[in-house]
Amino acid sequence: MADGNSEHQLFFVGAVGGMERKLVQESGIPFAAYHEVQAGPLHGVDPFTVVSSAAKLSLGALQAVNRLRGLRPGVALLTGGWANLPLALGARLLGIPIVIYLPDIEPGLTIKALQRFAARIATTVSESAKYFPAGRSVVTGYPLQRNRLQATREQAITRFKLNPSGKTVLVFGGSRGARNINIALGDCLPRLLDEGLQIIHITGDFDWERSMSQVEAYGQHPQYRPFPYLHEDMGLAFAAADLAVCRAGASTLAELPVFALPAILVPYPYAWRYQSVNADYLSDRGAALRLNDEDMASSLLDRIISLIRDDARLEEMRANSRALANAEGARRLADLLIEVGGA
Numbered sequence: 001m002a003d004g005n006s007e008h009q010l011f012f013v014g015a016v017g018g019m020e021r022k023l024v025q026e027s028g029i030p031f032a033a034y035h036e037v038q039a040g041p042l043h044g045v046d047p048f049t050v051v052s053s054a055a056k057l058s059l060g061a062l063q064a065v066n067r068l069r070g071l072r073p074g075v076a077l078l079t080g081g082w083a084n085l086p087l088a089l090g091a092r093l094l095g096i097p098i099v100i101y102l103p104d105i106e107p108g109l110t111i112k113a114l115q116r117f118a119a120r121i122a123t124t125v126s127e128s129a130k131y132f133p134a135g136r137s138v139v140t141g142y143p144l145q146r147n148r149l150q151a152t153r154e155q156a157i158t159r160f161k162l163n164p165s166g167k168t169v170l171v172f173g174g175s176r177g178a179r180n181i182n183i184a185l186g187d188c189l190p191r192l193l194d195e196g197l198q199i200i201h202i203t204g205d206f207d208w209e210r211s212m213s214q215v216e217a218y219g220q221h222p223q224y225r226p227f228p229y230l231h232e233d234m235g236l237a238f239a240a241a242d243l244a245v246c247r248a249g250a251s252t253l254a255e256l257p258v259f260a261l262p263a264i265l266v267p268y269p270y271a272w273r274y275q276s277v278n279a280d281y282l283s284d285r286g287a288a289l290r291l292n293d294e295d296m297a298s299s300l301l302d303r304i305i306s307l308i309r310d311d312a313r314l315e316e317m318r319a320n321s322r323a324l325a326n327a328e329g330a331r332r333l334a335d336l337l338i339e340v341g342g343a
Contacts, residue, residue, distance in 0.1 A: 008338070011071055013064070015039040015083035026231055028145070033071075037063040039083040043109050057086055064090030074341030075099055077333075078118075080111045088114045097340050101333060103142060103250030104274040105281055107131050119340050122333055124253050125324075127281065140336060141329030142254030148235030149258065149327055156240035159233060160225050162198050167308055170241035170261075172202035178247055179207045180293055181266055185245070186214040188301035193223050195305060200237050201226045243308055245300070248279035248290075256282065257325040262317035263288040264303050266296060287321035 009032040014020030016036045024034055038060035040053030064086040068076070076091040078084040079101045091098050100118040102111055105128050112131075115121060121132050122140040129137045157164050169192065173181045182203050185192075192199060201224065203211040208228035218224050230237055238244070238255055244263040246252060256263050265288045267275035282288040291303060307314060 008074075011035065011073065013037060013067060013083065013087050015060075015081070018083060020083070028147075035067050037061075037067065037083065037086050039081075039086055041082050053082070057082070060086030061089040065093055068094050068096060075337050077101060077337060078111075078114060079103065080108055082110060084110060084114060088117050092117050097342075099337055099340050101140070102128055102137075103253075104278055105253070106274060106277045108272065108274065120336060122336055124250065124329070125281065138336060140332035141326035142251060143330035143333050144251075144254055144258065144327065145235070146330075147232060148238070148255070151235030151239040151259075153239045156236040159236045160198075160200060160240055162225075162240060166196060166198050166223075167242045168198040168200060168240050169243050169245065169304060169308065170200045170202075170237050171245045172237075173204055173247050178204065178266070178268070179210070180296060181245065181247070182207050182211045183214065184296040184300045186211060187297065188304070189215055189218055189224070191301055192304065193218065193221055195308070196223070197304075197308060198223045199225065200240060202230055202237070203228055205229050242314065243304065245304065248275040248282070250274070250278065253278055253281065253324075254326065254329060257287065257321045257323075258327050260318045260322035260325070262307065262314055262321060264291050264300070264307070265289065266291050266293055269293040282321070282324070285320055285324060287317055287324060 010029065011033050012024050012031045013035045016038050021034060024031060038056040040049070040056040042050055042053050068090045073096060076087060076096050076098050078088055078098060088098060097119045098117050099120050099122060100111055100114060101122045103124055105125060115132060121137040123129065123137050124142045126139050162168055171181065171185050185201060189199065203226060205228045212219055212226065219226065238259040238261055241261055244256060244261050246263060246265065248265040248267045252263070252265065263282070265279040265282060267279045279288065279290045283290040289303060291299060
């Protein structure tokens with residue numbers, strides 16, 4: 001990470017056996033090194049797992065101290081998740097300042113526990129300030145990858161071989177996909193194609209084969225563009241779309257507004273309420289509609305068709321979404337880290 005005439009090295013610390021390694025490898029960010037420490041969940045698990053996790057976290061704290069003593073970072077950035085607990089303890093013991101970044105609107109248990117160690121708390125939106133002591137939080141916005149910000153509709157139309165005069169619906173469920181969304185889309189796909197809609201469908205790697213089996217009759221349809229996963233081209237998928245159907249993970253708070261993209265948000269129902277809060281934030285501001293997971297089978301088709309036929313409402317949602325856009329999240333977060341780290 002460069003700042004003027006100085007050069008900053010970035011190191012990543014994840015949990016042993018976690019999914020972070022794959023994401024870091026795919027990120028394109030030039031980390032100087034990748035490290036792992038032992039960690040495990042303490043909340044919402046059985047007593048045996050609590051005992052096992054406590055032992056892992058104790059070992060992880062020792063590992064973190066050793067890693068941090070060797071790396072001697074100017075600042076530690078924590079984003080939630082149990083892997084951050086041993087890192088926070090290690091940083092605190094060594095006197096390394098901590099910045100916490102909250103991607104969602106409402107903090108979870110880990111961030112609530114760790115906030116007392118933090119010099120500053122960076123948030124995606126100003127509504128998160130109420131969860132922290134006055135003066136401790138600062139709005140940076142969600143850090144987006146540069147290649148996504150540079151995507152244009154013209155490039156997207158070429159990449160996905162779309163009809164520029166047609167309307168396009170982007171359906172996805174996050175990096176791992178969302179089976180319930182895939183099933184609901186598969187059920188209504190024939191009608192959507194009959195409506196003349198172009199569909200970019202990102203199933204997720206884990207549900208690719210099942211999804212393709214469900215829509216086998218339409219797999220080669222000229223208006224249907226299925227993919228197991230998009231990484232480099234995800235920004236182009238946003239740029240191509242007139243409407244998105246997706247979960248309400250933290251990234252949607254930034255990606256949808258940056259592309260002024262109206263959405264039908266389906267919060268993931270089998271976790272705590274992070275996604276429901278995110279979905280309500282966008283829907284309350286007229287940038288999206290919320291649809292509960294259990295209502296997709298009966299309502300998804302009608303919601304898509306009613307929105308896509310209503311140009312005036314789509315334009316209003318597009319304007320409301322654009323008003324929430326913040327494309328400077330990465331720069332502002334980097335500036336905060338440099339400030340707190342004293343570099």
